Amino acid sequence: MRVSSSLGLGVVCTVSALALGAFGAALYLAPATPPALADPTAVKTVPVATVPFADERPVELQLTFNAPVQITSPVDGVVTAFRCTPNGALDSSSSSLSIDGMPLLTIATPTPLWRDISPGDTGADVQGVQDFLNGRGGELTADGTAGLRTIAELVRLARAAGQPDPSTTTVQRAALLWIPYEGAPVSKCSAALGQAVAAGTEVATVAGGLRGADVDLRGQELLPGAREISVSGESFPLDEDSRIRDPEALSRIVGTPAYRDALADGASSLNVTMSLVEPVEAASVPPSALVNVGPGTGCIVAADHSAVAVEILGSKLGQTLVRAINGELPGEVDVRPGDDVTCG
Structure with a gap:
């Protein structure tokens, strides 16, 4: 069947008219230019x-140290094992040194161990042992008075370090290798495998503990308010004169990777970030x-x-x-x- 040309032309005209009408409606209904795309000169x-503004800024944290500490053998004998590396650390709660085949338990306390400790003994050395044991799962009352639980916790660690028959009645000084603090970096290893040593002979030297940390703010204009520094992602409050003297805070700084890296490089300062404790x-x-x-x-x-x-x-x-x-x-x-x- 043939469709007349006049009918086809009419359909084309009708479609064209509808398309033009839709286009006109779209132009009429189109939204205004989005503000983000508007001419900047039109924005008034x-x-x-x-x-919040915490006034973060890079600063240098100056470190001050105690004098280096000599680590000595508690007994006479021959060195049969010694895990010691310069810039490393003597592993506390394990054994770094063995004398005559006996692994000595390495223990970190602020007060050097100078005696055997029996139940009922009191003093700062006892409290140091209790704090050390509590840091390794002990649940002792760190009151500076030795009790049966103090002895029992030390026996547990001594056996884990390899001592076959530790004393169950006293804390024996001769079975322990004392270091001044956790992670103390070794500056010198003095003893060698097979060497005969006497009680009191130096076997290693470690860096003295961190005595203080200071931020030099001379020439800097600061907003009023308490400030803190960030070391390896941990926050440490500064006192009013921009120092850190709190022993617990200093101990935490010593445990950071940034501090260990600085000491390994022989540095006496850290690059840290300082900010307001309470942002304005x-x-x-x-x-x-x-x-x-x-x-x-x-x-x-x-x-x-x-x-x-x-x-x-x-x-x-x-x-x-x-x-x-x-x-x-x-x-x-x-x-x-x-x-x-x-x-x-």
């Missing part, structure tokens, strides 16, 4: 966003919003044309961080305030 004000609230504004910029200060203009003097705290991701010197920050800020603004 932007909202002021508030963000800052406003994030475009740099173009600031006028009358001076040393650490400037001015911003609110949407109602009022001027606000601000303290410039820093910058982040292309934005300037500020806070009002007096009063409050506006909700919106003029991003093109001009040069004729006067800050009160």
